[in-house]
Amino acid sequence: MRASNGEKVFYGVNYLVLLLITLSCILPFLNIVALSLSDAKAVMSGQVSLLPVGFTFFSYKSLFEGTPIVNAFWNNIEITLIGTFLSLAVTIMAAYPLSRKQFYARRFFTMAMVFTMIFSGGLIPTYLIVQKLGLVNSYYSLWLPGLVSTYNMLIMRSYFSNIPSEIDEAARIDGCGELRLLFRIMLPLSKPVLATIALFYGVGYWNAFMSVLIYINDTSLYNMTVLVQSMIMSTTAVQDFSDPAMIANLTPEGIRSAAVIVMVLPILLVYPFLQKYFVKGVMLGSIKG
Amino acid sequence: MNLTGAAASQRSPGSAMEAKHKLKLQRMRRFKANIPLLIMFIPVILFYLIFRYAPIGGLIIAFKDYNFYDGVINSPWVGLKHFETLFSDPRTLEIIRNTLLLSVLSLIFGFPVPILLAIMLNEVRHMLFKRTVQTIVYMPHFFSWVIIAMMVTTIFSLENGAVNHWVESLFGKPYEFLYNEGSWVAIFVGSGIWKDMGFSAIIFLAALTTIDPSQYEAAGMDGASKARQIWHITLPGIRSTIILLLILSMGRVMEVGFDQVYMMQNPLVNDIADVISTYIYRTGLQGAQFGLTTAMGLFESLVAFILIFSANYIARKFNEGLW
Numbered sequence: 001m002r003a004s005n006g007e008k009v010f011y012g013v014n015y016l017v018l019l020l021i022t023l024s025c026i027l028p029f030l031n032i033v034a035l036s037l038s039d040a041k042a043v044m045s046g047q048v049s050l051l052p053v054g055f056t057f058f059s060y061k062s063l064f065e066g067t068p069i070v071n072a073f074w075n076n077i078e079i080t081l082i083g084t085f086l087s088l089a090v091t092i093m094a095a096y097p098l099s100r101k102q103f104y105a106r107r108f109f110t111m112a113m114v115f116t117m118i119f120s121g122g123l124i125p126t127y128l129i130v131q132k133l134g135l136v137n138s139y140y141s142l143w144l145p146g147l148v149s150t151y152n153m154l155i156m157r158s159y160f161s162n163i164p165s166e167i168d169e170a171a172r173i174d175g176c177g178e179l180r181l182l183f184r185i186m187l188p189l190s191k192p193v194l195a196t197i198a199l200f201y202g203v204g205y206w207n208a209f210m211s212v213l214i215y216i217n218d219t220s221l222y223n224m225t226v227l228v229q230s231m232i233m234s235t236t237a238v239q240d241f242s243d244p245a246m247i248a249n250l251t252p253e254g255i256r257s258a259a260v261i262v263m264v265l266p267i268l269l270v271y272p273f274l275q276k277y278f279v280k281g282v283m284l285g286s287i288k289g
Numbered sequence: 290m291n292l293t294g295a296a297a298s299q300r301s302p303g304s305a306m307e308a309k310h311k312l313k314l315q316r317m318r319r320f321k322a323n324i325p326l327l328i329m330f331i332p333v334i335l336f337y338l339i340f341r342y343a344p345i346g347g348l349i350i351a352f353k354d355y356n357f358y359d360g361v362i363n364s365p366w367v368g369l370k371h372f373e374t375l376f377s378d379p380r381t382l383e384i385i386r387n388t389l390l391l392s393v394l395s396l397i398f399g400f401p402v403p404i405l406l407a408i409m410l411n412e413v414r415h416m417l418f419k420r421t422v423q424t425i426v427y428m429p430h431f432f433s434w435v436i437i438a439m440m441v442t443t444i445f446s447l448e449n450g451a452v453n454h455w456v457e458s459l460f461g462k463p464y465e466f467l468y469n470e471g472s473w474v475a476i477f478v479g480s481g482i483w484k485d486m487g488f489s490a491i492i493f494l495a496a497l498t499t500i501d502p503s504q505y506e507a508a509g510m511d512g513a514s515k516a517r518q519i520w521h522i523t524l525p526g527i528r529s530t531i532i533l534l535l536i537l538s539m540g541r542v543m544e545v546g547f548d549q550v551y552m553m554q555n556p557l558v559n560d561i562a563d564v565i566s567t568y569i570y571r572t573g574l575q576g577a578q579f580g581l582t583t584a585m586g587l588f589e590s591l592v593a594f595i596l597i598f599s600a601n602y603i604a605r606k607f608n609e610g611l612w
Contacts, residue, residue: 010515014409015418021406022425024483026399044452072416094333097326102319104327113337113576118540119594121344122586123566124573126352128361129343145340148333178325207433209548214574225435229552232439253443260436267431275424277490 036257059254083205099160141215159193195277351584372585378605388564405494426487438552501524591598
C-alpha cells in the first residue's frame with residue numbers, strides 16, 4: 001500500500017521531531033565533553049560549543065590532583081556495589097516467599113508493604129531512627145533505610161509468579177526443597193528481572209545525593225554527587241593548589257565538566273549491556289500493574 | 290436431599306479418617322515448606338518494621354515539642370501547635386503553594402509528553418532509527434540531578450551560556466533565565482520533563498505493543514487518516530495504562546524531588562523555588578526544629594494519601610481502578 005500525501009507529511013514531521021528530541025538529549029552532553037577537554041581561555045570566552053577548543057587534558061589533571069575526586073570515586077564504587085548486592089538480596093527474600101502460593105498470610109504482607117508506598121513517615125522520623133541506631137556517618141545509613149523498594153519488589157514478585165508452575169511442581173516431585181528451587185531454578189530463570197532491578201538499585205546508589213547530604217558528615221566519606229555539588233556551590237573549585245600558574249589556567253566550568261564525565265562514564269559503560277533487560281523489566285511492571 | 294444422605298451413609302468411617310489424615314499431611318507439608326520461606330522473610334519484616342512503620346509511628350512528634358533529651362516518647366505533647374504555626378506563617382504557606390505549583394505544572398505538562406513520545410516512536414518503521422532514538426532518550430533518566438542541573442546552568446547561564454549566545458546576537462542583550470521566576474519555573478519543569486520523558490515512555494511503548502495491528506490495517510483500508518487512527522485506535526488501546534499512571538502520579542503531587550530543587554534553586558528565585566522537601570531539610574535537619582517539620586511532613590503525606598485515594602475512587606467509577 002502506498003503512503004498518501006497526508007501520511008508522508010505525518011511521517012516526515014514525526015522523524016523530524018524525534019530527531020530534534022534526540023539531539024536535545026545528546027548535544028548538552030557533547031557540550032560538557034567539549035568543555036572538559038578545552039583550555040581555560042576558550043572556556044572563559046565562551047567559544048566552546050560541541051568540539052573542544054585548544055584540546056587539553058588539563059581539567060582532568062587538576063581534577064584528579066587538586067580535588068578528592070578519586071577518593072569519592074572509590075566511595076561511589078563501595079556504596080554502589082555493596083548497596084546493590086544488599087538491596088537485591090533482600091528484595092529477592094521478599095519477592096520469592098510472596099510469589100509462593102503456599103506462603104502464609106502473603107496477602108496481608110503484600111498489603112502492608114504496598115501501604116508504605118502511599119503513606120510514609122517522611123524524612124524527620126526516619127532520620128531520628130537512623131540516628132538512634134548509630135548509623136550516621138556510616139554507609140549503613142545509605143543502605144538500610146532504602147534497602148527494599150516496594151515497587152521493585154512487586155515487579156520481581158510478579159516475574160516469579162509468572163514462571164510456569166509445572167516447572168516447580170516437577171522440581172518438587174524430584175525432592176527439591178524451597179531453597180534449592182530458588183537458587184537452582186527460579187533465579188537462573190529470572191535473569192532479566194534481576195538485571196533490571198540491579199540496574200535500578202545500582203543507579204540509585206551511584207547517584208545518591210540527599211541521603212549522603214543528610215547522613216554523612218565526614219567529608220572523606222562523600223560520594224561524587226555531593227563532592228561535585230559542593231564544588232559547584234563553592235567559588236573556589238579546587239582546594240589545595242599551591243602553584244599559581246596552575247590556578248591561572250583553571251576554570252570552574254572545565255573542572256566541573258571533567259567531574260561530570262567521571263561520574264557519567266561508568267553508567268555509560270554498563271548501560272548498553274543492560275538496556276534490553278530494563279526495557280523488559282519496566283514492561284513487566286506495566287503489564288501486571 | 291435423599292441423594293446426599295445416601296452418599297454420606299455409603300462413606301465408610303475408614304475413608305473419612307483417611308481424608309482427615311490427608312488434610313493433616315497437607316497442612317504439615319505446607320508448614321514444612323513455609324519454614325525456609327519464613328526464615329528468609331524475617332529480614333524483610335524487620336526492614337519494614339524499623340524503616341517503614343517505625344517512622345510512621347514517629348509521626349507523633351508532629352504533636353509534640355520534640356527535644357533530643359526526652360526523645361520521641363517522653364517529649365511533651367503540644368497538640369496542634371505546630372500545625373497552627375505552619376498554617377499561619379506566610380512563609381510556610383508560600384512553601385506549600387510553591388510545592389503545589391511546581392508539581393502541578395510538572396504533572397500537567399509532563400504527563401502527556403511520554404505518551405506522545407511513545408506514540409511517535411511506535412509510528413517509526415525504520416528500526417535502526419527507532420533503536421538509536423530510544424537508546425539516547427532513555428539515558429538522561431540515569432544521570433544524577435547534579436549533572437542535569439549543571440548542564441542546565443551551563444546552557445542558560447548569563448555569561449557564556451549557549452542560549453544567551455543566540456539571544457544576545459538576536460536581541461542585543463542576554464536574558465537572565467535563571468534569575469527570573471517565570472523563566473526559572475519553565476526551566477525547572479522543562480528539565481524535569483526532559484530528564485524522564487524517554488524512560489517514562491517505555492511503559493506506554495509496552496502497552497502499545499498489545500494493540501492488534503489488524504485494527505490499523507482495517508482503518509487504513511477505510512481511509513482513516515493517521516490522526517484519526519491515533520485518536521480512535523492508539524489512545525483507547527493504552528487507556529488503562531494512562532489511567533494507572535495518572536493515579537500513581539497523583540500520589541506525587543505533594544512531592545517535588547529534593548535533588549532537583551536543591552540543585553537548581555538560587556537565592557534570587559527563592560520565593561518560588563523553596564518547597565516542602567527543601568524546607569524540611571533546612572528547618573528540620575539543619576535548624577533542628579523536628580516537631581514543626583514533622584508536622585509539615587505529615588501534612589504532605591496525608592494530602593498525597595487523600596489524592597491517590599480519590600484518584601483511584603474516580604478511576605473505579607470507570608472500571609479502571611488500581612485496587
